[in-house]
Amino acid sequence: MRQSRHTISFDLIDPARHPDPDACEAWRTLRAEHPVAWCEPDGGRPGFWVLSRHQDITAIYRDTARLSSQQGNMLSTLLTGGDAAGGLMLVVTDPPRHTEIRRILQTGFSARAMAHISESVRSATRNLMGAAVRAGGCDFATDVAAQIPLIAICELLAVPTDDRPAMLELTMTAMGADGSPESAEAASAAQGDILDYYSDLLEERRRAPGGDIVSLLATQTIDGKPLTDAEVLLNCYNIIIGGDETTRLSSAGAALAFIEHPDQWKRLKDDRGLLDTAIEEVLRWTTPATHIGRTATADVTIRGCEIKAGDIVTVWNVSANRDEEIFPDAYRFDISRTPNRHLTLGQGPHFCMGGALARVELRMLLDELRTQVEELESAGPVERMKSSFLTGVSSLPVRLR
Ligand code: HEM
Numbered sequence: 001m002r003q004s005r006h007t008i009s010f011d012l013i014d015p016a017r018h019p020d021p022d023a024c025e026a027w028r029t030l031r032a033e034h035p036v037a038w039c040e041p042d043g044g045r046p047g048f049w050v051l052s053r054h055q056d057i058t059a060i061y062r063d064t065a066r067l068s069s070q071q072g073n074m075l076s077t078l079l080t081g082g083d084a085a086g087g088l089m090l091v092v093t094d095p096p097r098h099t100e101i102r103r104i105l106q107t108g109f110s111a112r113a114m115a116h117i118s119e120s121v122r123s124a125t126r127n128l129m130g131a132a133v134r135a136g137g138c139d140f141a142t143d144v145a146a147q148i149p150l151i152a153i154c155e156l157l158a159v160p161t162d163d164r165p166a167m168l169e170l171t172m173t174a175m176g177a178d179g180s181p182e183s184a185e186a187a188s189a190a191q192g193d194i195l196d197y198y199s200d201l202l203e204e205r206r207r208a209p210g211g212d213i214v215s216l217l218a219t220q221t222i223d224g225k226p227l228t229d230a231e232v233l234l235n236c237y238n239i240i241i242g243g244d245e246t247t248r249l250s251s252a253g254a255a256l257a258f259i260e261h262p263d264q265w266k267r268l269k270d271d272r273g274l275l276d277t278a279i280e281e282v283l284r285w286t287t288p289a290t291h292i293g294r295t296a297t298a299d300v301t302i303r304g305c306e307i308k309a310g311d312i313v314t315v316w317n318v319s320a321n322r323d324e325e326i327f328p329d330a331y332r333f334d335i336s337r338t339p340n341r342h343l344t345l346g347q348g349p350h351f352c353m354g355g356a357l358a359r360v361e362l363r364m365l366l367d368e369l370r371t372q373v374e375e376l377e378s379a380g381p382v383e384r385m386k387s388s389f390l391t392g393v394s395s396l397p398v399r400l401r
Contacts, residue, residue, distance in 0.1 A: 005037075005038045005305065006033075006034035006036075006037045006038065007037070007038050007039070007040055008026075008030065008034075008037045008038065008039050008050055009026075010026050012039060012050065012075070012291075012314075012388065013045075013075060013079070013388055014388070027052055027316070027318070027319040027322065028322075028324075030050070030052040030319065031052045031053055031319060031323060031324075035051065035052050035053040035056060035303060036049065036050075036051055036056065036302050036303050036305040036307075037049070037050045037051075037052070038050070045079045045080075046079060046312060047311075047312075048075070048078070048079070048293070048311070048312035048313065048314050049305075049307055049311060049312065049313045049314060050314055050316065051302070051313065051314065051315045051316065052316050052319035052320070052323075053319075053320065053323055053325070054320040054321075054323040054325065054326045054341070054343065055323075055325070055326075056302055056303065056315075057315040057316070057317070057320045057343060057347075058320075058343065058347050058348075059302070060294060060302075060313060060315050061292070061315065061343070061346055061347035061348040061350070061351075062347060062348035062349075063300070063348075064094060064095055064098075064348065064349050064350075065297075065298075066296060066297055066298040066300050067294035067295070067296055067297070067300070067313060068094050068294060068295045068296075068297050069086075069091065069092050069093065069094060069098075069294060069350060070083075070086040070087055070092060070093060070094050070295075071083065071086055071092075071295040072086065072092060072293060072295075073091055073092055073292050073293050073294065073350075074291070074292065074293050074389045075291065075293055075314060075388055075389070076388065076389060077293075078293045078295065078312050078314075079312070085234045088228075088230055088231050088234050088235075089231075089234040089235055089237070089238045090102060090105065090235055090238050090353070091238055091242065091350060095349060097222070098349065098350070099349070100222040101222070101227075101231070101235065102349075102353070104216050104217060104220040104222075104227075105213060105216065105217070105235065105353060106353075107211070107216055108156060108211075108212060108213035108216050109156075109353055109354065109356060109357065111356075113156070113211070114356050114357060114360055116155070117152055117155045117156060117357065117360065118360050118364070120151060120152070120155050121148060121151065121152050121155075121360055121361055121364050122364045124147065124148055124151045125144075125148055125361075125364040125365055125368045126364075126368055126372075128143070128144045128147055128148070129144060129368040129369065129372050129373070130372060132144055132398075132400055133372050133373060133400050133401070136399065136400065136401070137379050137397065137398050137399040137400050138397075138398060138400070139395055139396060139397050139398075140252055140255045140396040140397075140398045141248070141252035141383075141393050141394055141395050141396040142394075142395065144251070144252075144255075144365075145248045145249075145251035145252035145255070145365075145396075146172070146248045146252075147168075148247070148248075148251065148361050148364075148365065149243055149244045149245075149246075149247040149248050149251075149361060150167075150168045150171055150172075150244060151164075151168075152243065152247075152357055152360070152361055153171075153239060153240055153243050153244060154167060154168070156212065156213055156239060156243075156357070157198075157201075157212055157213050157214050157236060157239065158210055158212030158213075158214065158215070159201070163197070167194075167197065170190045170193050170194050170197070171190075171194065171240060171244060173186050173187060173189075173190035174187050174190035174191045174194055174240075175187070175241070175244055175245055194237070194240070195233050195237065198214065198232075198233050198236045198237070199229065199233060201214055202214060202217075202218050202229065202232050202233065205218040205219070206218045206219070213235075213236070213239060214232070214236060217231070217232040217235055217236070218232055239354070242352070242353070242354055243354045243357065243358070245288070245390055246288040246289060246358070246390070247288075247354075247357075247358045247361050247362075248392075249286060249288035249385065249390060249391070249392030249393070250282060250283060250286045250288055250344075250358065250362060250392070251361065251362065251365050252392060252393045252394075252396050253282065253285065253286030253288070253392045253393060254282040254286065254362065254365065254366065254369075255369070255376065255396060255398060256382065256393055256396055257282065257285050257286070257333050258369070258376055259376055259377065259378050259398070260333075261333045264333055264334070264335050265376060267335055267336070268335060268366065268369075268370050269370045272367070272370070274335050274336055275363060275366055275367060277335055277336050277337060277338050277340065278335035278336075278366055279359055279362045279363055279366065280337070280338075280340040280342065281333065281334060281335050281336075281337050281340060282335075282362055282366070283342055283344040283345070283358070283359075283362070284321045284327070284337070284340055284342035284344060285321075285333050286344070286392055287317050287318050287321045287342070287344050287391065288344070288390055288391060288392050289317055289344070289346075289389065289390065290316065290317060290318045290388065290389060290390065290391050291314045291315060291316045291317060291318070291388075291389070292314070292315050292317065292346060293312060293313065293314045293315075294312075294313045294314075294315075295310065295311070295312055295313070296308065296309050296310065296311045296313055297309055300313075317343045317344060317346075318391065320342075320343045321342050321343060321344060326341060327340075345358070373400050373401070374401050375399075375400070375401040376398060376399075376400060377398065377399045378396075378397070378398060378399075379397040379398050379399040380397035381395075381397075382395065382396055382397075383395035383396075
């Protein structure tokens with residue numbers, strides 16, 4: 001049966017007015033009453049569909065034949081004319097090119113590569129946590145959670161050890177824009193410097209390739225042709241932007257979740273056997289990427305609503321991960337939850353390439369937390385990210401004993 005279009009009444013674009021996924025009745029109501037809703041065009045920007053149910057969102061993720069990523073995969077680019085990296089950078093490229101680039105990157109994320117990187121991640125996490133415990137506390141978001149993903153990414157791209165401090169600094173600046181014009185300018189300059197750096201690294205890896213991701217991108221071919229420099233650089237950049245802030249937000253969110261749920265903290269400390277399910281619950285609970293976007297390339301009908309070719313479709317992971325139909329007692333943080341079919345890392349052909357790495361980082365973090373820390377307490381106000389795409393804590397002062 002054809003459904004009339006329900007227009008949503010809350011703001012999904014302005015980060016300052018973004019609904020808090022946990023406090024928000026709005027998502028519950030949408031899931032129950034209007035799982036396929038519409039956000040009206042406004043002031044020159046186009047309208048877009050808003051999907052909130054796990055089942056529908058899974059179907060959209062899997063349907064690359066009728067839903068394209070090439071115009072962009074988040075609202076900020078989809079509403080402003082599309083992503084300039086479309087067709088070049090993996091996450092905003094459609095099959096068949098997407099499948100080929102993904103095949104090249106796959107070796108860089110193999111179990112062997114992960115085992116090697118785990119060692120660096122473990123020792124870095126141990127040292128950072130040790131220093132924080134000795135100091136009696138820290139800002140968990142900036143002093144611990146923010147440091148580890150960059151170390152993992154430098155391993156993945158085999159950034160030479162001497163260059164790492166500068167690269168960490170640049171990446172922090174590139175990702176650290178807080179909305180002020182000065183920080184936006186600094187971020188843009190740092191992004192340029194990062195691309196220049198990888199451009200030099202690319203030349204080196206063409207001359208002397210290794211098994212790392214830059215070397216794979218520099219030397220592998222698709223239909224007998226090498227990737228262009230722009231493709232190589234943008235895909236290095238994809239790894240940095242895909243793997244940095246997201247994992248940081250999950251790690252900082254994990255610490256906050258345990259502070260807010262002392263019963264679950266006790267369970268984690270008492271039982272190392274809960275690590276696997278705890279990692280999945282942290283991923284579900286924190287859901288750093290609020291939404292993902294697509295553009296319909298053919299007409300699609302979902303629950304009687306007619307999505308037309310050319311329409312922008314957004315799927316809300318923050319809502320899917322609290323869908324009562326899939327997760328019993330969905331608003332409860334339960335580190336033994338199983339099954340746990342969260343959509344934090346997406347689904348289908350674009351499923352997160354760094355999922356295994358994110359899990360390695362969380363495993364080391366939770367393991368070091370439970371062994372090195374006896375008491376974990378809040379030591380000041382928590383600050384939250386201001387973004388319509390990413391959600392989580394950007395500052396988390398803690399006392400550690
Ligand atoms: C908790 C941490 C992470 C979260 C929440 C996350 C989330 C996601 C999501 C939702 C997608 C799907 C995008 C789409 O369908 O359009 C994705 C794709 C991707 N992620 Fe992650 N990610 C995380 C960690 C990482 C890490 C550590 C890396 C690499 C170092 C990474 C690299 C990528 C790449 C390359 C893609 C594109 C895959 C493709 O298009 O085939 N991510 N991620």
